[in-house]
Amino acid sequence: MKKKIEKALKNVIIIDNKNIIESGLVKKIDLLNNEIIIHLNLSNPAMHLKNKLIKDITQSIRSQNISDTIRIKTETEIKSYTKIKPVIKNIIAVASGKGGVGKSTIATNIAVSLGHMGFHVGLLDADIYGPSIPLMFNIENKSARLQHKNGIINPITSYGVKILSIGFFSKYGQAIVWRGPMVTKVLRQFMHETNWGELDFLIVDLPPGTGDIHLSLLQEIPLKGIVIVSTSQKIALSDVNRSVGMFRIQSIYVPILGIIENMSYLSSKKTKEKCFFFGKNGVRDFSKEMNLFFLGEIPMLQKIREYSDLGIPVVLENENIRNIFLNITKNIINQLHE
Structure with a gap:
């Protein structure tokens, strides 16, 4: 089951043309009582981007004929990027x-x-x-x-x-x-x-x-x-x-x-x-x-x-x-x- 889910997640592409597995957005996948819990680590907290990602993940998993309940948990990753000085x-x-x-x-x-x-x-x-x-x-x-x-x-x-x-x-x-x-x-x-x-x-x-x-x-x-x-x-x-x-x-x-x-x-x-x-x-x-x-x-x-x-x-x-x-x-x- 987990391999089918990972395969589905590889079809979800983000802005830099990488899928969410490659980009490290997926922290872990839990399978519990006919429920799939996907933990995401987002660097961009924008609500409309998060909603689009959840929608794309759900559609991709459903395309694998998986009927379990899908729950997606997100947390915003605060990265300490070096600020550039233009x-x-x-x-x-x-x-x-x-x-x-x-x-x-x-x-x-x-x-x-x-x-x-x-x-x-x-x-x-x-x-x-x-x-x-x-x-x-x-x-x-x-x-x-x-x-x-x-x-x-x-x-x-x-x-x-x-x-x-x-x-x-x-x-x-x-x-x-x-x-x-x-x-x-x-x-x-x-x-x-x-x-x-x-x-x-x-x-x-x-x-x-x-x-x-x-x-x-x-x-x-x-x-x-x-x-x-x-x-x-x-x-x-x-x-x-x-x-x-x-x-x-x-x-x-x-x-x-x-x-x-x-x-x-x-x-x-x-x-x-x-x-x-x-x-x-x-x-x-x-x-x-x-x-x-x-x-x-x-x-x-x-x-x-x-x-x-x-x-x-x-x-x-x-x-x-x-x-x-x-x-x-x-x-x-x-x-x-x-």
């Missing part, structure tokens, strides 16, 4: 007060713009509950390409940018239901156990709002500065006000490099007339009120939406939009040296 000159976070203001689109195109300017760039998707960066580069569900060695993750490179996101480890649209400590653990691994190499810039795409992830990152990562994204809508600026307050708290202070007004206006091709859909100059006026540098405005353009949906950074395809982002990116760099 050489990252500037870590900049892109934040917003609320969702839906285009923060991930801007983080993506700033990262690619920096690459176009000759810098070595990484992009860390820190929005654990709503990762958008894989869609922005059309590389979702590519965890098989993330090579693990001694617990170290190699990010995926796309359009010259090194990228890492929890979205690479989950199915499209799958809910990530984690408590704060689990999120902190994963972010720490993404930062300290990832082979970022030598980077001039690491852009961190933060989740919207002011929560646990923000506090964990501010404590864990030596940020050089924050770039804030907002529309001119009053409700968006109200939430941005809270974000500014958080970053200016003395105990977690991080300099705010400036604020970007996204979806600033719609422009008629025929009349060249501008329609300020979310309000006129709201972010510009807010920046003066809060003593923030105004980094620039990005109009509401269909091309930006179209290329984002295709998973292609729009700065690669449209010269006018490229120039808008290049100017904003240059302003960010200038603010770093103020």
Whole structure:
């Protein structure tokens, strides 16, 4: 019986293309009163990965015509990997007060713009509950390409940018239901156990709002500065006000490099007339009120939406939009040296 079970377990493959027997995940197999108890030692505690593994093991054993009750016990193995020390000159976070203001689109195109300017760039998707960066580069569900060695993750490179996101480890649209400590653990691994190499810039795409992830990152990562994204809508600026307050708290202070007004206006091709859909100059006026540098405005353009949906950074395809982002990116760099 045990040999049949071991044969079934050899058909269960994990990320590095080894089966769970070869990888040492199976600690032991107990057979007791028509019950099969499989003890697993997991290095990755993510719930969705554990559930997938249990499902695959159960299906593989059932395929051997074994009808005994299957019980799988798991424990998380805490390995003391040697943390690598990447050489990252500037870590900049892109934040917003609320969702839906285009923060991930801007983080993506700033990262690619920096690459176009000759810098070595990484992009860390820190929005654990709503990762958008894989869609922005059309590389979702590519965890098989993330090579693990001694617990170290190699990010995926796309359009010259090194990228890492929890979205690479989950199915499209799958809910990530984690408590704060689990999120902190994963972010720490993404930062300290990832082979970022030598980077001039690491852009961190933060989740919207002011929560646990923000506090964990501010404590864990030596940020050089924050770039804030907002529309001119009053409700968006109200939430941005809270974000500014958080970053200016003395105990977690991080300099705010400036604020970007996204979806600033719609422009008629025929009349060249501008329609300020979310309000006129709201972010510009807010920046003066809060003593923030105004980094620039990005109009509401269909091309930006179209290329984002295709998973292609729009700065690669449209010269006018490229120039808008290049100017904003240059302003960010200038603010770093103020």
